[in-house]
Amino acid sequence: MVYVAGQIPRKPDGGMYTGRVPGQVTVEQAREAARACGVAILAQLEAAGGLEKVEQIAQVIGFVNCEDGFGEQPEVINGCSDLLVEVLGEAGRHSRAALGTNSLPRNVTVEIAAVAVVRS
Amino acid sequence: MVYVAGQIPRKPDGGMYTGRVPGQVTVEQAREAARACGVAILAQLEAAGGLEKVEQIAQVIGFVNCEDGFGEQPEVINGCSDLLVEVLGEAGRHSRAALGTNSLPRNVTVEIAAVAVVRS
Amino acid sequence: MVYVAGQIPRKPDGGMYTGRVPGQVTVEQAREAARACGVAILAQLEAAGGLEKVEQIAQVIGFVNCEDGFGEQPEVINGCSDLLVEVLGEAGRHSRAALGTNSLPRNVTVEIAAVAVVRS
Numbered sequence: 525m526v527y528v529a530g531q532i533p534r535k536p537d538g539g540m541y542t543g544r545v546p547g548q549v550t551v552e553q554a555r556e557a558a559r560a561c562g563v564a565i566l567a568q569l570e571a572a573g574g575l576e577k578v579e580q581i582a583q584v585i586g587f588v589n590c591e592d593g594f595g596e597q598p599e600v601i602n603g604c605s606d607l608l609v610e611v612l613g614e615a616g617r618h619s620r621a622a623l624g625t626n627s628l629p630r631n632v633t634v635e636i637a638a639v640a641v642v643r644s
Numbered sequence: 645m646v647y648v649a650g651q652i653p654r655k656p657d658g659g660m661y662t663g664r665v666p667g668q669v670t671v672e673q674a675r676e677a678a679r680a681c682g683v684a685i686l687a688q689l690e691a692a693g694g695l696e697k698v699e700q701i702a703q704v705i706g707f708v709n710c711e712d713g714f715g716e717q718p719e720v721i722n723g724c725s726d727l728l729v730e731v732l733g734e735a736g737r738h739s740r741a742a743l744g745t746n747s748l749p750r751n752v753t754v755e756i757a758a759v760a761v762v763r764s
Numbered sequence: 765m766v767y768v769a770g771q772i773p774r775k776p777d778g779g780m781y782t783g784r785v786p787g788q789v790t791v792e793q794a795r796e797a798a799r800a801c802g803v804a805i806l807a808q809l810e811a812a813g814g815l816e817k818v819e820q821i822a823q824v825i826g827f828v829n830c831e832d833g834f835g836e837q838p839e840v841i842n843g844c845s846d847l848l849v850e851v852l853g854e855a856g857r858h859s860r861a862a863l864g865t866n867s868l869p870r871n872v873t874v875e876i877a878a879v880a881v882v883r884s
Contacts, residue, residue, distance in 0.1 A: 525645075525765075527823040527879070530861030544833075583647040585757070587863055588747075593664075595751045621650030621757040623707055624747030627828075627864030631835045637825070637861040639647070645765075703767040705877070708867075713784075715871045741770030741877040743827055744867030759767070 525582075528568045528638040532629065533560035541633045545590040551599055554588060554633050558603030561586070561636040565604070566611060569640055579641045581608055581618035586636040589628045597622040604636050645702075648688045648758040652749065653680035661753045665710040671719055674708060674753050678723030681706070681756040685724070686731060689760055699761045701728055701738040706756040709748045717742040724756050765822075768808045768878040772869065773800035781873045785830040791839055794828060794873050798843030801826070801876040805844070806851055809880055819881045821848055821858035826876040829868040837862040844876050 533541040541557035543549040549557075569578055586601035588594070601622040608616035618638070628635050653661040661677035663669040669677075689698055706721035708714070721742040728736035738758070748755050773781040781797035783789040789797075809818055826841035828834070841862040848856035858878070868875050 525822070527859040529859035530863070582645070583757075583759075585650075585861070590747050592746045592866075593751060594747045595749055597747070597749045619647040619649035619757075621705070621755065622749055623650070623755065624745050624749075625864050626746040626832045626866040627830050627834045627837070629835055629837045629862055629864075631833060635861065635863065637823075637859075639823075702765070703877075703879075710867050712866045713871060714867045715869055717867070717869045739767040739769035739877075741825070741875065742869055743770070743875065744865055744869075746832075746866040 526572050526640045526642045528565050530635045530637040531561045531564035532632045533557035533634050540630060542631045543633055545588055545594055545633065547591055549633050551596050554600040555603035557633040558586060558601050558636065559607050561634050562604035562607035565636065565638050573642055577643045578612055578615050579643055580615050581638060581640050583639040584618045584620045584636060586622050586634060587625045587628060589633050590624045594624055597624050600634065646692050646760045646762045648685050650755045650757040651681045651684035652752045653677035653754050660750060662751045663753055665708055665714055665753065667711055669753050671716050674720040675723035677753040678706060678721050678756065679727050681754050682724035682727035685756065685758050693762055697763045698732055698735050699763055700735050701758060701760050703759040704738045704740045704756060706742050706754060707745045707748060709753050710744045714744055717744050720754065766812050766880045766882045768805050770875045770877040771801045771804035772872045773797035773874050780870060782871045783873055785828055785834055785873065787831055789873050791836050794840040795843035797873040798826065798840050798876065799847050801874050802844035802847035805876065805878050813882055817883045818852055818855050819883055820855050821878060821880050823879040824858045824860045824876060826862050826874060827865045827868060829873050830864045834864055837864050840874065
């Protein structure tokens with residue numbers, strides 16, 4: 525069982541996706557941020573032994589930095605979930621919780637943690 | 645180990661329990677919503693192999709959609725916790741985190757995820 | 765695998781650390797609250813079989829009761845993380861998610877849950 529720490533969304537230029545949905549950031553931009561968190565999760569799993577050893581992503585917990593009453597967290601976190609399945613196929617399918625929050629570290633738009641079953 | 649995805653509270657009529665505590669929804673109504681999440685968790689475990697194979701509910705994480713400063717998340721999430729013990733007895737006892745949030749998918753009142761140890 | 769429930773921060777006098785960061789509570793005070801949560805996590809692990817049986821803290825999930833836009837959750841949760849490493853050494857190192865929330869039970873400042881691998 526590999527526990528992947530909460531990943532924050534880095535841009536290719538080294539910056540981060542920041543700001544709250546939907547006032548400062550659109551759902552589409554936030555989905556892109558969630559996909560960047562997915563890339564970071566895959567990088568962690570690669571470093572922890574290699575993606576080919578991942579038997580199953582067991583759990584994904586995603587938090588969206590958003591305004592009160594925002595309700596499209598699933599659409600945002602799909603950016604990460606879809607990537608995991610694209611890359612890992614069936615092993616990338618997972619149970620998930622998509623949640624909102626009023627604040628995240630460094631005001632990033634999305635933070636996502638994961639648990640994976642990995643062959644030793 | 646079975647990871648149950650974050651469950652949202654469905655009403656018998658197919659609708660969902662929505663709104664924030666305590667302005668739009670009372671603690672008692674939210675507890676009912678949490679119980680509905682518990683029903684959904686049990687349905688997931690039944691589908692995943694059968695309730696009779698559940699050795700222990702290891703963890704419950706519950707989020708209450710609430711206003712700033714609301715502090716009765718434990719009373720709300722008890723709606724789920726009490727149901728798990730009613731149905732599963734000792735196997736239904738669990739460690740728990742009860743948390744608040746400023747928003748949840750579709751503006752539902754409660755979302756609850758769980759981890760269970762299940763005999764194969 | 766031992767799942768430690770969400771721990772709230774108790775003061776030596778029996779009271780609790782309450783209030784939101786940064787308006788009512790400073791980052792330094794909140795870090796102290798997170799350390800108190802760490803003490804409670806260690807007490808739970810001691811009660812669950814003894815600290816000497818802890819092979820690894822696998823995961824820490826910490827929530828900081830804070831105002832919209834606050835971004836120093838990692839600095840706060842370090843109060844708990846640093847303590848776990850001080851007491852358990854390498855076994856205390858963990859993957860972590862540090863998150864914000866608009867409300868916690870009884871208005872406590874921090875709530876932290878953990879998962880540990882323990883020898884039976």
